[in-house]
Amino acid sequence: MIGRDGAGSRSTGSAARATLFGLVGIVGTSAFGWALALEPISPRPVTGRQTLQRPGVATPPAFREDAWHLPDEPLLGFVEIPAGAFLMGSDPSVDPMAFETEQWAPGQTRGTLEVPTFYIGRYEVTVAQFEAFVEDTGFAVDPRTLTGAADYPVAFVSWPDALAYARWLESRLRDWPDTPAELSRRLAQGWRVSLPSEAEWEKAARGTDGRIFPWGNAPGRDRANYARAGRASVGSLRCVECAHGLSDMSGNVWEWTRSPYQPYPYDETDDRENLEEDALWVMRGGGYNDTEQNARAAVRGAADPGVRREFIGFRLALTSF
Amino acid sequence: MASPRTPRSRAERRQQQRQDAEDSARSPDSTTKGFLLPLSMTGLLVALSFLPRVQENPVLIRSFWGAAAVLLIWQVVLFTRLKRTSATRALVPLLRPQHYLQAAVQLSVFVYWGWFWRPVYDFAWLLVAQIVFAYAFDMLLAWSRRESYVLGFGPFPIIFSTNLFLWFRDDWFYLQFVMIAVGFLGKEFIRWNREGTKKHIFNPSAFSLGLFSVVLILTQASDLTWGQDIASTLTLAPRIYLFLFMLGLVVMYFFSITLVAGTAAAVLFGLSALYSAAQGVPYFVDSEIPAAVFLGLHLLVTDPSTSPRSPLGKTIFGAGYGLGVFGLYAVLGAIGAPTFYDKLLAVPLLNLSVRGIDRGVHAIRETPLLRRRRMDVAPRRLNLAHIAVWIVLFVVATATGRTDGRHTGDSLPFWEQACEEGRRNACRQLVQLKLTYCGDNSAWACNELGLHYMDGEVVPADTELALGYFSRACELRFQAGCLNLLQPESAVTSVPKELDLRLLLREGGVNLMGMSETELYTRACEHDWSFACSRVASST
Numbered sequence: 001m002i003g004r005d006g007a008g009s010r011s012t013g014s015a016a017r018a019t020l021f022g023l024v025g026i027v028g029t030s031a032f033g034w035a036l037a038l039e040p041i042s043p044r045p046v047t048g049r050q051t052l053q054r055p056g057v058a059t060p061p062a063f064r065e066d067a068w069h070l071p072d073e074p075l076l077g078f079v080e081i082p083a084g085a086f087l088m089g090s091d092p093s094v095d096p097m098a099f100e101t102e103q104w105a106p107g108q109t110r111g112t113l114e115v116p117t118f119y120i121g122r123y124e125v126t127v128a129q130f131e132a133f134v135e136d137t138g139f140a141v142d143p144r145t146l147t148g149a150a151d152y153p154v155a156f157v158s159w160p161d162a163l164a165y166a167r168w169l170e171s172r173l174r175d176w177p178d179t180p181a182e183l184s185r186r187l188a189q190g191w192r193v194s195l196p197s198e199a200e201w202e203k204a205a206r207g208t209d210g211r212i213f214p215w216g217n218a219p220g221r222d223r224a225n226y227a228r229a230g231r232a233s234v235g236s237l238r239c240v241e242c243a244h245g246l247s248d249m250s251g252n253v254w255e256w257t258r259s260p261y262q263p264y265p266y267d268e269t270d271d272r273e274n275l276e277e278d279a280l281w282v283m284r285g286g287g288y289n290d291t292e293q294n295a296r297a298a299v300r301g302a303a304d305p306g307v308r309r310e311f312i313g314f315r316l317a318l319t320s321f
Numbered sequence: 322m323a324s325p326r327t328p329r330s331r332a333e334r335r336q337q338q339r340q341d342a343e344d345s346a347r348s349p350d351s352t353t354k355g356f357l358l359p360l361s362m363t364g365l366l367v368a369l370s371f372l373p374r375v376q377e378n379p380v381l382i383r384s385f386w387g388a389a390a391v392l393l394i395w396q397v398v399l400f401t402r403l404k405r406t407s408a409t410r411a412l413v414p415l416l417r418p419q420h421y422l423q424a425a426v427q428l429s430v431f432v433y434w435g436w437f438w439r440p441v442y443d444f445a446w447l448l449v450a451q452i453v454f455a456y457a458f459d460m461l462l463a464w465s466r467r468e469s470y471v472l473g474f475g476p477f478p479i480i481f482s483t484n485l486f487l488w489f490r491d492d493w494f495y496l497q498f499v500m501i502a503v504g505f506l507g508k509e510f511i512r513w514n515r516e517g518t519k520k521h522i523f524n525p526s527a528f529s530l531g532l533f534s535v536v537l538i539l540t541q542a543s544d545l546t547w548g549q550d551i552a553s554t555l556t557l558a559p560r561i562y563l564f565l566f567m568l569g570l571v572v573m574y575f576f577s578i579t580l581v582a583g584t585a586a587a588v589l590f591g592l593s594a595l596y597s598a599a600q601g602v603p604y605f606v607d608s609e610i611p612a613a614v615f616l617g618l619h620l621l622v623t624d625p626s627t628s629p630r631s632p633l634g635k636t637i638f639g640a641g642y643g644l645g646v647f648g649l650y651a652v653l654g655a656i657g658a659p660t661f662y663d664k665l666l667a668v669p670l671l672n673l674s675v676r677g678i679d680r681g682v683h684a685i686r687e688t689p690l691l692r693r694r695r696m697d698v699a700p701r702r703l704n705l706a707h708i709a710v711w712i713v714l715f716v717v718a719t720a721t722g723r724t725d726g727r728h729t730g731d732s733l734p735f736w737e738q739a740c741e742e743g744r745r746n747a748c749r750q751l752v753q754l755k756l757t758y759c760g761d762n763s764a765w766a767c768n769e770l771g772l773h774y775m776d777g778e779v780v781p782a783d784t785e786l787a788l789g790y791f792s793r794a795c796e797l798r799f800q801a802g803c804l805n806l807l808q809p810e811s812a813v814t815s816v817p818k819e820l821d822l823r824l825l826l827r828e829g830g831v832n833l834m835g836m837s838e839t840e841l842y843t844r845a846c847e848h849d850w851s852f853a854c855s856r857v858a859s860s861t
Binding site: 158159160163164167194258260271272274275276277278279280281304305306 | 788791792795796797798799800801802803804806807813815816818
């Protein structure tokens with residue numbers, strides 16, 4: 001296991017050393033104008049567990065203690081996203097908040113991308129789930145990683161931390177006799193538990209109709225935890241309109257993907273170019289402290305793989321890459 | 322007519338001085354006064370524990386207080402016992418040049434080395450604490466067994482010599498006090514008859530260093546100490562070999578240890594050259610004699626009281642040290658133990674062989690042939706001749722690039738090539754070098770290590786270890802490392818980045834952080850990095 005040898009050990013120092021490259025999309029003059037247009041956010045103190053008491057509040061999801069705190073659902077929280085094409089990127093004439101980095105190619109605002117079937121987690125990985133991994137393996141984590149309520153999305157995880165969790169869960173699901181048959185079959189076919197690619201993530205978030213937010217084209221703070229002071233329990237906001245019934249695809253925490261940051265047009269086959277440049281990995285969905293501009297399904301963030309921040313977490317995918 | 326003066330040797334005069342001092346100091350009053358010294362040392366140790374450097378670590382504070390408590394209890398018990406029996410104890414001041422000169426030379430090494438590696442200066446107060454502890458401990462030990470304690474600079478070279486090679490990290494610092502105590506106990510209790518008098522067998526610092534080295538190797542606990550860092554950071558000081566050589570001349574001149582140090586160095590230079598000629602790769606990776614070994618052969622193995630006195634005996638002793646270090650380096654490497662212990666383990670073994678060497682030398686000298694040919698040269702003149710030979714040897718070694726400066730083994734591509742060609746130990750050294758560089762945060766080296774552990778060609782395959790190294794490379798923003806972490810079977814490689822080169826091209830110590838990019842790539846090209854040569858060519 002990665003954390004047991006010296007090379008895999010983590011420290012708060014490394015997080016401090018690492019530089020958050022920031023949100024690629026925020027760069028640009030349009031960001032300033034949009035920021036001015038947004039309503040001011042008054043930070044509120046977070047004391048212990050924060051559950052959003054709003055009209056859109058959902059029945060809290062249940063988790064299985066006997067299954068590493070995975071969701072108590074037939075597929076342990078994995079949701080199938082059928083194969084097919086979807087529109088990737090942003091058209092500023094439809095979405096005035098779009099950043100330049102979301103433009104598909106010169107002269108073409110969006111691209112159509114075929115994505116094979118995959119599964120994605122309904123919820124972001126929680127503190128309890130990550131803690132089960134840490135307890136099982138002795139993986140060395142940042143002391144802040146396991147802070148927060150058990151059903152909060154785990155944060156202060158680096159990109160390698162997220163992959164280590166995914167690798168561990170895959171091995172557990174392969175060995176576990178109670179793994180749902182559908183998941184077992186996929187794993188036997190060589191599928192992997194990993195992070196979603198950038199395209200998988202965007203398709204899961206916005207569906208095939210090219211919507212701006214996971215629930216539609218208008219902002220909705222009652223459906224996602226953004227423009228607020230802290231993390232909230234996963235699935236605590238009801239969003240019946242959200243594509244594929246996924247929770248927190250907007251806000252709560254930014255989510256690591258398995259795609260290195262590359263300019264569009266998106267092409268998974270060029271991921272190994274520019275090896276001499278510093279690594280920068282795409283994260284999606286915006287965080288609790290972001291404005292609605294960063295809560296859009298097409299927004300592209302990117303960060304140094306070693307950073308650990310309170311607004312960065314991840315969700316899993318089961319995929320055949 | 323004046324009465325004829327009885328000629329007396331220096332030793333006899335010293336004995337007489339000591340006797341006079343003991344006589345004048347032996348009274349109940351002076352015993353009480355004498356005890357004020359260890360008491361004040363104990364108080365000083367407690368006072369030192371309030372320094373910010375000590376206060377920053379609770380274990381360090383407890384180590385100081387624990388050491389002080391032991392000393393305090395000991396002196397209370399001893400004082401009470403002496404009072405009850407009306408026994409007296411004396412302090413006999415006596416300054417011996419071998420103590421204060423050695424200490425001055427050792428201190429110079431700390432000052433110069435610390436200038437380029439700051440943890441040494443950061444350690445200064447802990448060094449002071451050890452000296453304070455050593456004085457009190459040595460005093461109480463002496464008074465527990467006899468009437469007088471010779472007060473001089475004796476503890477200084479023992480403490481300095483120990484700390485030039487090994488010190489424990491703050492979280493384990495109490496073991497440093499234990500190590501010091503073991504050195505003094507060894508000096509006091511492990512003795513034999515030599516040349517008609519009872520003498521300690523082992524060099525006190527080398528004894529405790531040797532003993533602790535064995536324990537640390539057996540328990541695989543070397544990371545509790547700064548041993549590896551100490552051994553590898555001496556070369557951060559520019560021209561360290563020249564510096565040590567110059568200091569060594571002082572010691573050689575005053576204490577006639579030239580034959581020990583010179584022979585040890587000659588044997589090591591010779592064996593290194595032979596190995597290199599036979600195998601095509603350097604024996605000690607990036608030097609002919611590691612700087613820490615060069616330090617050891619000047620300041621660790623050369624204690625006059627635990628080494629032979631005759632020129633031939635000294636020569637055999639020095640050669641034994643050279644052979645011992647050379648052999649131990651191979652043995653330690655083969656068993657997977659840190660090789661920096663090589664210079665420490667050889668000394669106690671040699672100390673044990675001194676009487677045998679003396680007997681052998683005596684037997685050789687008494688053969689009829691040699692007895693006839695014996696030359697009557699004054700020892701001081703003979704020593705000067707030996708120094709002259711040593712100077713010539715060092716100059717030749719330096720002129721042929723065997724001391725300071727660039728070394729074949731500094732080039733990683735050289736080791737890559739040697740490993741591919743299957744040269745002896747080349748793959749092991751290559752992995753060791755990459756381990757060191759990865760430890761220094763070279764992302765390229767971490768990724769390379771991950772690849773080695775993934776493919777299992779030069780080290781046993783270990784996927785978990787490989788993932789750990791990929792993970793570290795990735796967190797250091799090395800894209801190939803991230804891709805390998807994502808898909809370990811993909812085995813993505815990439816050339817070192819600029820920061821990697823600043824670490825990989827240090828040649829043992831030079832700080833390249835401020836070097837311009839052009840100079841850096843030129844240097845990389847000189848180190849046989851072909852991608853760097855292409856870059857230099859394309860930019861000109």
